[in-house]
Amino acid sequence: MLAAILVMALGAVLLGAALGYAAARFRVEGDPLVEKIDAILPQTQCGQCGFAGCKPYARAIAKGEAEINQCPPGGDEGIHKLADLLGRDFKSLSAEHGIEKPKSVAIIDEQACIGCTLCIQACPVDAIVGAAKQMHTVIARQCTGCELCLPPCPVNCISMQPIAESAETWKWKYPAYRINPAPREAA
């Protein structure tokens, strides 16, 4: 009995020492994973995930504090990519964080705008230009469609408009995969 205890104790001490040394020797600084997650997120900075922006959400995912299905603008595709990167299973978008919408940009009705600058302060990517008491305008190219400028506007002059298809953004459609036989022509 004593021998057994001695053997196990010896083993524990030796292995513990080895592990302790390794932990010190191979300490990991920083977390390159956050960058990889952040690269997948759509950078709308909309905060729908419950975090202050895409980067904080990425940090939370890396730490395991957040699920990967909290980003509505990224949609199912974004979740698939995160699942792939992290080796987790796909989950459909969590409803409490919102639904996937067509990509839109904010439009300010310039006749109604009073120039209060509240939307400018709200915009996370500085895509709204204007100064106090001057009309404001959204630079559509830089607008991420986060909708953060909608609530602060005191006169409700901002609306979201879906981006229309143009010659540059037109896409070839998925070829119809014919599962049913082609309708037979009347002879």
Next chain:
Amino acid sequence: MTVLQRLFSFNGGVKPAYNKEASTGLPIAMAPMPAQLVIPLHQSIGGTPRPLVAAGEYVLKGQRIGGADGDVSSAVHASTSGTVVAVEMRLMPHTSGLSARCVVIQPDGREEWIPRQPFDYRGATPEQTRDYLRDAGVVGLGGAVFPSYLKINPGKSGKLDTLVLNGAECEPFITCDDVLMRERAASILKGALIMREMLGAARVLIGIEDNKPQAIAAMEAAARAANEEAGHPAMQVVAVPTRYPAGGAKQLIRVLTGIEVPHGKRSTDYGVQCFNVATAYAIYEAIALGQPLISRIVTVAGNVARARNYEVLFGTPMRDLVDLCDPRPDSDRVIMGGPMMGLLMPADSVPVVKAANCVLVGSPKLFPAPPPEMPCIRCGECAKACPADLQPFELYWFSRARIFGKAQEYHLFDCIECGCCAYVCPSHIPLVDYYRFAKSEIWARETQKEAADVARERYEFRLLREERDKQEKAAKLAARTVAARATAAAALAAAEKPVITAADVAKKALITAALERARAQKAGVRQENTGNLTPGQQAEIAAIEARRAEIREMAKPHLRQDD
């Protein structure tokens, strides 16, 4: 004169029925002037030219109506003299059925040219010549419409080994290059000589598929004459075996020189450059005659009784051309280009543009709907037929399942969409459609990714700025606190709070006032302070309005046209 030229070969390719005889019987004819010309501004690869004319303006034949915009772009010209009726969105010659900005011209029938004079390219710097060609609107007329001025650049070394003239014209039905070579061989070669000089090319190889003996004879005669005049045999006509797609630039370069130019690399890095014969002719016209590109030879063929080649002014509706050739009653579609790579047109009213080498009339009998798509059995026929040495069934496998990363790993973007794979597929899979789908999805994702990167940068900059502002404020506050403590240490804590509250109140008041004003404005009451303004104020307002217009203009391409 055909020097025995060692020929190389490319893998794959197919031999469909060529159907070329129908349209080569008659010489090129000038297509009649249409009632209205609709000239799209975007006719080449690259940026859409800015419109230079407005509705109501009178334009001369050859007058620039669209100016090149950006590094890759090419000008557009009025095809005839007349009045600009409108600059507006019209259906464009593309499968998407979308509209694009077009200049609509009502011809006056006088065909009044702008003053034309030859361009002295020998006296000009290469940059000047390239600018001239850009403003003359010369683009590749083989179908890819890449601005030619960008290609007339020998690269770092300053000279090239070989200039390849592409007269292979491998697609069935199309004969526009064939007849052009038969009838205007000398001019084509004059254009080629100009290019050769600019590129510093040692030799010019003219590749023509061996199913065009008349074109080969004509070009050989012209080449002999040109060589004698120049005093050395730089020009060589080479008959290449007939096999689709021998006319693909990369395939022709491979056949003539043995060089394979990879996807995404410039062929000049390999000492070769390739131009279509029609492009050479356009360069001759632009430089030697001073005429910008306003027309091209178009084959009208397919389900028509009298197929023929016409010289067509850009902007002519395809319907007019088809009507000239007696379409058969069962015709049901118009295709721009050939039966292997042509684009299905949304309507026959779309105009002829620089890319339109052929207007192909289709019918259910001529181009029957493909039998139902069966699953891929990995038989490998497509891989045998692929001229780019790809594994089309793998590309299909991943494109179909939307696994785009894998598709890219299998070199999706090396695909030239020639259609050989779909042509041979025993399962009748529209393979090229899957590749087009995958490519546009990948492009869209890349655009999204770029937008996301910009957004991330801007967001991070904003965070940085906020942090800096906060620190500055804190510093100021600290400074003030120190100052205040020096003067009235005891009253400090009591004094500071009201100050902030007062500021808050003031701000709120401001907003309320603004709200009032906005309500007043909405109610239709004009603001009074715009009544009597000083000229300075007015100028300021005008400047602000201009800036806003500019910003709105920037925003526009992304927005619905009806906003």
Next chain:
Amino acid sequence: MNNSPYLLQPASVQSVMLRVLIALLPGIAAYVWFFGAGILVQIGLASIAALAAEALMLALRGKPLQLFLGDGSALVTAWLIALSFPSIAPWWLTVSATLLAIIVAKHLYGGLGQNPFNPAMVAFALMIVAYPQLMSQWPAAGATDFAMQWQAIFGSRMIDAITMATPLDAVRTALHAAHANTTVAGVLAANPAIGGIGGKGWEWVAAGHLAGGLWLLRQRIITWHMPLAFLAGLCLVAGLFNLIDGARFAAPLFHLFSGGAMLGAFFIVTDPVSGATTPRGKLIFAAGVALLTWIIRSFGAYPDGIAFAVLLMNIAVPLIDMYTQPPVFGHKDGEAR
């Protein structure tokens, strides 16, 4: 309306499958001549089972019946199963094997074109593991009495008079007994089933398959890579060991004309769906099948190794394909993966 290309070559899956079936006919004819019409019963059984299973699965999966049933792929699988099974195997063996092949190995993976394993070989391997006895009862050459075969197939008892182990089996069993003085030559000489080069009669069936296979090659349904690499590989490894120890290892020609080697070379290894697809990959795949076949034939526990060899190489196909991608146009010197 479809997009470009608007021209299509007249070719179809159906015509490919039909020509494969035609190419099997010479081998079947020789089979009937030497071993009786029992094989035709088996082909009929397998065909009916395959079509029924195919129809059932197509209906369950909501695919168009007529189009897919008519493609002929189920028939090819059925015929290959019938040809690789003993022609006097009981009916339920053939039928259940065919059902398994079509339902599990083919349709659970998505049907035509998507199965990673050769369905016919899955059926063969499953049955030989489950019923090794039944799968080793082969008709003796000349025992063409149809009534007896009929009874063997539909009756409940095995008729010893018409069954016999194949030469391959005989050689393997004898050598496994490992008496120091048994030699291949001795075993073969003692076995009445031995013909000129392979088994009596079997060599003619193999020749029939060879003829059909060459016709397929001419029809450009299959490429030369697979049959050549398989036959050459088998020859090479068998020849090498025959040279080293002729007493223990049979000659290459014996291997080529015994068991399913010819059927395998032209009809099983060449299955495009479950096999490798790149030119180099095809060579590696078929040579791998040949090597494994020889190893299993010579050292393994089963009479013929082709089924296991094909399945084992099927497993490796994704990796083989991945690492033998031919260089793409313009990337021919290095650079391409």
Next chain:
Amino acid sequence: MTSYLFIVLGAVLVNNVVFVRILGLCPFMGVSKKLETAAGMGAATTFVLTLGCGASFVIDRWLLMPNQLEYLRTLSFIVTIAAIVQLTELVIQKTSPLLHQVLGIYLPLITTNCAVLGIPLLNVSLRHNFLESLLFGFGSAVGFTLALILFAGIRERLEAADVPIHFRGTAIAMITAGLMSLAFMGFAGLDKYK
């Protein structure tokens, strides 16, 4: 010499740890979705298993057996292997964070990978000497890696296949594993050939 070869080949092919011994199925099913991760997992397991076999042999022969402590075998093997796994985890975390993230819960799970305990115990019951133990551990781990990589290759292809909806994912993966096991049965008898 040939007997060593037979030990390795037997462990890789004939008695493949996954397909024939049906050990280590948890990581086999879990980490075979992608080729890279499968290779990483295989490498990690090979490292752990080989070291584990060596260490457990040493402990068994020179610590437990002289002291008649064979009843501590399972316990001490588990402790040893757990320590080796921890060591591997620390090293991987440092050298390849992504692999670490992807292997995720499976890396500590190598501890409870039944193959990693099973092979050292088999070593004892097969009375392997030190070198044989190492080779047997290494061969088994290579067999495990081979199974994992081949399986991952097929699964990557299956991902794009038109598998009926009820069979997507784990169901078809299990069927595939079964058929692979069937194929490996073809090797049966090879190790008994003399």
